[in-house]
Amino acid sequence: MAEHTITSAANPRLKALVGLRRRRRREESGRTLLEGYDELALALGAGVRPRELYICDDLMADPSTQHDVVRAARDTGAEIVRLSRAAFEKVAYREGADGFLAVVPAVGTTPRELTLAEAPLLLIAEGVEKPGNLGAMLRTADAAGVDAVVAADPVTDWGNPNVVRSSKGTVFSVPVATATSQETFDWARERSIRVVAATPAATDLHTDVDLTGSVAIAVGTEKQGLTDAALAAADIHIRIPMSGKANSLNVATSAAIVIYEAVRQRGHSA
Known part of the structure; x- marks a missing residue:
């Protein structure tokens, strides 16, 4: 799947990402957010298939090695979207963002x-x-x-x-x-x-x-x-x-x- 790049923090696609912080939107879409390299690596190892992965090389601790999860996410069929630092910081929900934010299927059953x-x-x-x-x-x-x-x-x-x-x-x-x-x-x-x-x-x-x-x-x-x-x-x-x-x-x-x-x-x- 082809990669895309978003540089503007005003891009409407980012607004949809921010919307997933709300429970109602998560429940309506059946999706949620997963931020962080370590968290994403663990989720991929557990069989999670991200729908989208947003990355920012400028925020990564070591892009040369951390792109392993990008390749793993791509292999599951995830769309890879590169963000500028300003765009990523708009959608990141935790302090010390490390350049990885995925949209993944919601978890939980009865x-x-x-x-x-x-x-x-x-x-x-x-x-x-x-x-x-x-x-x-x-x-x-x-x-x-x-x-x-x-x-x-x-x-x-x-x-x-x-x-x-x-x-x-x-x-x-x-x-x-x-x-x-x-x-x-x-x-x-x-x-x-x-x-x-x-x-x-x-x-x-x-x-x-x-x-x-x-x-x-x-x-x-x-x-x-x-x-x-x-x-x-x-x-x-x-x-x-x-x-x-x-x-x-x-x-x-x-x-x-x-x-x-x-x-x-x-x-x-x-």
């Missing part, structure tokens, strides 16, 4: 469409509102080998550019799904997946319960935690020991602690 292992380890994030926390949980899920992450009653979408950015692209390497809380917990029950709810009010420590077999670790919002309905639907309640004055940890940190306890119990090693 829990019922997930393909799971025989005894999966899952993470359910109920109502988590901060894209940075969702991204951090995805990075943990990727590192720990979690089978899937389900956003229950989500406040944001998986294609939010800030979720993509904070996940370092792992939103494309970890299966993700979205559903209401009711649908999520009904699905878990139908699949005989034990739901382990992390809550400061629990009696059992996270190290004292069995986290092997089919397990979904459920975490809630920073302020309120899991809803009463989620706590009622859970099979087990656990807490992480706290010695300080604060009564809770950051939700992404809590999820990481419990996930790695599950990994330890399962005897997995990196």
Whole structure:
């Protein structure tokens, strides 16, 4: 596919790119933005096929070596568009832009469409509102080998550019799904997946319960935690020991602690 060049920051095509920062536009088009060389390389390795790739050599750290992802994207059928520095900086959504911005298909499915292992380890994030926390949980899920992450009653979408950015692209390497809380917990029950709810009010420590077999670790919002309905639907309640004055940890940190306890119990090693 032929390459194109855009030098003017007023080009109408750039306006369409900026529009993908809005959730409604992402949902209407089924596309989202992916910025960054490392993130793009990870996504390509996970099988993502970009529709368009916008590049700026002036912003690349090392154009002589980083063009490997340009070739890889071109091989998948992506349209390659070169931008001037001014044009790229108009569409870049993160600080320290490195000259790579792709338009990729939106990610996410429903829990019922997930393909799971025989005894999966899952993470359910109920109502988590901060894209940075969702991204951090995805990075943990990727590192720990979690089978899937389900956003229950989500406040944001998986294609939010800030979720993509904070996940370092792992939103494309970890299966993700979205559903209401009711649908999520009904699905878990139908699949005989034990739901382990992390809550400061629990009696059992996270190290004292069995986290092997089919397990979904459920975490809630920073302020309120899991809803009463989620706590009622859970099979087990656990807490992480706290010695300080604060009564809770950051939700992404809590999820990481419990996930790695599950990994330890399962005897997995990196």
